[in-house]
Amino acid sequence: MMGMTPLSSIAMSAYTDLVRLLKDDAVSGVEGKPTLKQRGDKAYWYAARRVGSAMRFFYIGENTDETRARIDRIEAMHATAKERQAERSRLVRLLRAEGMTPTDRPTGSILSAMADAGTFRLGGTIVGTDAFRLYEGELGIRLPLGGMANTGDIDIAQFEKLSVALEDQVDPGLAETFSTLKFNPLPGPGPGRTWRWAQGGSGQLVEFLTPAFGEETIRNLPALGVNAQALNYLNFLIAEPIHAAAIYRSGVLVQVPRPERYAIHKLIISDRRRDGAGSLKASKDREQAAFLIEAMAEDRPDDLRRAYDTAMDAGPRWREHIMNSLKRMHDTMNILNSIS
Numbered sequence: 001m002m003g004m005t006p007l008s009s010i011a012m013s014a015y016t017d018l019v020r021l022l023k024d025d026a027v028s029g030v031e032g033k034p035t036l037k038q039r040g041d042k043a044y045w046y047a048a049r050r051v052g053s054a055m056r057f058f059y060i061g062e063n064t065d066e067t068r069a070r071i072d073r074i075e076a077m078h079a080t081a082k083e084r085q086a087e088r089s090r091l092v093r094l095l096r097a098e099g100m101t102p103t104d105r106p107t108g109s110i111l112s113a114m115a116d117a118g119t120f121r122l123g124g125t126i127v128g129t130d131a132f133r134l135y136e137g138e139l140g141i142r143l144p145l146g147g148m149a150n151t152g153d154i155d156i157a158q159f160e161k162l163s164v165a166l167e168d169q170v171d172p173g174l175a176e177t178f179s180t181l182k183f184n185p186l187p188g189p190g191p192g193r194t195w196r197w198a199q200g201g202s203g204q205l206v207e208f209l210t211p212a213f214g215e216e217t218i219r220n221l222p223a224l225g226v227n228a229q230a231l232n233y234l235n236f237l238i239a240e241p242i243h244a245a246a247i248y249r250s251g252v253l254v255q256v257p258r259p260e261r262y263a264i265h266k267l268i269i270s271d272r273r274r275d276g277a278g279s280l281k282a283s284k285d286r287e288q289a290a291f292l293i294e295a296m297a298e299d300r301p302d303d304l305r306r307a308y309d310t311a312m313d314a315g316p317r318w319r320e321h322i323m324n325s326l327k328r329m330h331d332t333m334n335i336l337n338s339i340s
Contacts, residue, residue: 004295005142011098015137018091018245021084022253026121027070028077028084030060039165045071046168059122059168059223088250095247100136101143106202108248110154113177117170120255122223123162125241127209127234128155131256132288134244139259139295148287153205156224157238160210163223173225178206188227193218195227211235233272233318236311237265260300260307263292264322268311271321286325290332301339308336 007015032049035057043063048055061067070077077084096102103111107130114120126134129152136143170177175185175194183197183206195218196207210219212230219230237257246252257265270285296304311318326333 004298007100007136007140007142008098011095011100012137012140014091014094014098015100015245018088018095018251019137019243019253021088021091022245022251023243024070024073024077025081025084025088026253027060027067027074028081030058030074032056032058034060034071034074036063037167042165044166057167059118059166061121085250092247092249092251095137099142100247101133103133103246103248103252105248106199106204107154108246108252110181110199110204110206111246111254112248112252113181114156114174115252115254117172117174117177118168119156119170119174119224120253122158122166122168122170123241123255124156124158124224125238125255125257126154127157127237127257127262128153129284129288130154131244131262132292134246134254134256135259135262135292138242138244138256139292139299141295144291148284148291153207155207155209157209157211157234158221158224158228159235159238160219160221160228160230163210163221166223168223170224175225189218193227195229209234211238233265233268236268236314237261258303258307259292260296260303263289263296263304264307264311266292267325268318268321271324286329286332289325290329293332293335297335297339304336305339308340 030047032047035046035048036043037046045060045063045067046057047060048057060071129150133143178197181199182201183199185194186196186198188194188196196205198205208221208224208226208228210221210228210230211234212232213235216230216232218227221228239261241255241257244254244256246254266285266289270282273279273282293304311322326336
């Protein structure tokens with residue numbers, strides 16, 4: 001079993017405060033009349049403002065108690081923006097002093113630019129190792145340094161249905177944001193089908209993904225103004241995502257999958273990777289899953305059980321992938337058996 005180093009209670013409460021202040025900031029910058037729009041069985045809040053002769057609808061969030069409470073406080077929050085900025089800087093300094101892993105500068109600058117453009121506000125969710133690294137504050141444990149937390153590409157996923165329903169777009173467009181950061185589009189299948197960008201010099205990659213329900217094709221994400229590679233099993237990963245704070249400058253508000261879904265998804269993905277280059281990634285998948293499952297079995301067994309049961313009930317292919325991975329992970333299998 002792995003050694004778990006808990007974060008101090010000071011760090012835990014500072015992290016919670018930082019996320020709350022960042023969420024307040026996300027709404028306090030909104031100008032325009034709050035308007036509720038129904039889309040199928042869901043309702044979403046927008047700020048309506050006139051741009052030239054047209055009305056622009058700026059997406060605020062899904063119709064929840066939390067969103068409504070923030071909208072009610074918009075006026076008050078406008079007045080305290082400066083104090084919040086100073087307080088966020090103080091909390092980030094405190095979190096660094098308490099040993100929380102900061103986001104490295106190249107990743108931080110990309111996440112910050114994408115957040116400013118509205119990527120995460122519009123439902124973009126960080127998946128892959130960058131999400132894993134952002135679970136420290138959420139779970140209250142130090143992540144192990146080295147292999148399993150070494151990051152590669154930045155992967156951003158969004159539901160295609162949400163992207164179409166939102167009627168709002170990133171501004172500036174992500175292609176513009178990326179060219180400012182010296183990223184070049186990588187040629188995709190067919191002209192104008194860009195879903196990956198590479199940064200000159202650093203070699204950093206950003207990729208866009210979306211859930212597939214069958215064929216894994218290239219799809220369009222209008223809210224983000226990019227194409228995306230559709231992948232099966234991704235719908236399970238990015239359902240009901242949560243906010244996280246990247247420890248960079250005075251904090252960056254991003255969106256990540258629920259850690260329990262991330263862990264179970266890794267069990268599925270590690271079995272889907274084929275031999276060769278995939279086998280290294282598959283063992284990293286299993287390491288991350290084992291770490292999160294061990295941590296969550298202790299503090300959040302119900303969340304973990306629910307995610308595990310949901311995936312196991314999703315069908316025979318899902319069960320087969322999960323069981324194939326667990327056959328190589330006896331400790332993890334015992335933990336999951338003990339909570340279900």
